[in-house]
Amino acid sequence: MPELEPPFRPREKLLELQRHFQNVHKHTYLKGRYDAVTSVGIPLALAASSLFLIGRGVYNMSHGMGKKE
Template identity: 70%
Template sequence: MVDEAPFRAREKLIEKQRLFQSIQKHTHLKGPVDKITSVAIPLAMAGSSLFLIGRGIYNMSHGIGKKE
């Protein structure tokens, strides 16, 4: 049977494990790009949805954009 090459070098894996185990942040914010996916994108979606809801309420209260 042929042995398959490891996905990542063992030394790199141990180094990454040490790094992530030493950080005292929450688990979902440990990586360098995780702040974008865990914080920025949800905030942008919440902000845009609040804007669209506010615009819809304004348009309904003033009768703007009604279909004849």
């Protein structure tokens, strides 16, 4: 019979985390501590920066600024 590996976390800590996540009434992708940052914050930051850069490009093109000679 092969040897059993020790678990990564103690069973008590695992059961405590399971109870915590089962009692949280949020969407599955927002249940962790930092999940709101990665699921909401980063996409919003990327969208805001891309909209800013697109707006700046349209403004520069309409006013003829930033041309290469």
